[in-house]
Amino acid sequence: MIHRFFSTLLLLTLVAGIAWAESPNPFTSSGGPSALSSPPSRGIVALAPYLRSLTDRLVELAREIHDTRSPGILVILALVSLLYGVFHALGPGHGKTIVSTYFLSRDAKISQSLAAGYLIALVHAVSAITMVLGIYYIVRGFFSSTFEDASRIVQGASFAVIAVLGAWMLFNRIRGKEHSHGSPFGHRQGEGHHHHGHEDHEREQGLSVRVRNSELFGIAVAAGLVPCPGASAILLVCISLGLIFAGVLSVAMISLGMGLTVSTVAAMAILAKRGVVKVSSSRHANLAVPLRRGLEIGGAALLFLFGLVLFIAQFLGPGLL
Amino acid sequence: MKISPVRALALVLLSMQPVLAISAHPHVFIDCRAALILDGDKVAGFHLVWTFDEMFSQMILADYDRAGKGSFSPTEAEEIRKGAFNNLRNYHYFLAFYVDGIPDKAIAIRDFRPSIHDGRLVYEFTVPLALTVPPSGRELRVTVYDDTYYTAFDKMVPRDVSVPDSDSIATAVSIEKTKAKATWPGQWMPDQIVLRLKRK
Known part of the structure; x- marks a missing residue:
């Protein structure tokens, strides 16, 4: 009974979790709200009040650094940025949902959740720094509206990456099924290629498809590509005060904090999946395989479909959905 | 075999995450003040004053007050209207008016004026209204709310809404929960400014 509840919860999470998109800034973008x-x-x-006091504090600190040039305040700025990153990443986007969907459909080690979280954070930081400095020093013009326009284009690109990644995962899953040596189920502890007894191993280990580095990289790019508006705004405030180092440091620390939150969510996905698979395989061996396949195929199909739909909606306008 | 408590907890927390995450998180914060405008025994409009948070203020000031003089020239004010205000028409300017419970969807904006106070960006504008107050009285409800929650408005209290002294109209101000039902459990519903108008 309880395992059925948990299995259902896991599948629902997979479906609900994927619906994310960073909203446009209503003031400086052009067009209506995201569909x-x-x-x-x-x-x-x-x-919200905590986020607000953190953003206000970040701006005050930047001003203080500008006025006093105090290294102590730079350290405080770094710490407040870290805190802001942790809290800010609790909101939508920032790759938590896409990363948990991925890990629900894969068999992963906890250490891989850290790798994924920090890879996303790295892409996020590099993307914010490149975009802000690029617009400020090269494109010039009105920063706020140019930033919004550029973000929409980058968001479209990240949806495309998600769709391609989903398609790639589906393709691999189907190909792996056709050739049993393709090993859709992980074989740990030096086991060879068994054509029989897959279910025994699965039951013991709760394993399905393992994490591929290429997929992790794709996830990180898709999830981290759209620069965080909060991190970008603090960087802009810093460079407009002539504090490039403080700005880049702040973005790096914000990303570090976000990495912490995203990794934690990814680790929860890994633990949750292990729990459900283990319990259902011990109770109903016949349910375990469909559940795992459902998660693998469902996860990949969801990534593909949502990436595709969001990509189309991004360029044809929100009226479509 | 039982699911381990840690894994069960991970699953439950994970399943709650989309509920948190589907809604946007705020990037712009606004303190809102409002004023009712009366013209004789008629309601002539609703005036709004939005004071922005430090971060959004700095971003807009960096763009539109490049000389850093702490004020906007008429040209800069016009640029702000075009670049950082006009698009709000796609969001109904975050406003919804209800006259005796009936939504009034046509929102027009008059006298938009951006300014800078203590380093903060301030937007002021008026929504013209033409409401008579019948002998039975009239109830005007106003919601100030960004449905996408990119923008968060600070919680309002009755003294944030000013009402002019009038010989012909008495107005009671309160802040109340929106009557509409949430579309999903756990959804937050914004407050409404409620103005109960009566003839004296």
């Missing part, structure tokens, strides 16, 4: 934006939850509203 996928929805009203806030009470949790986010409860978090």
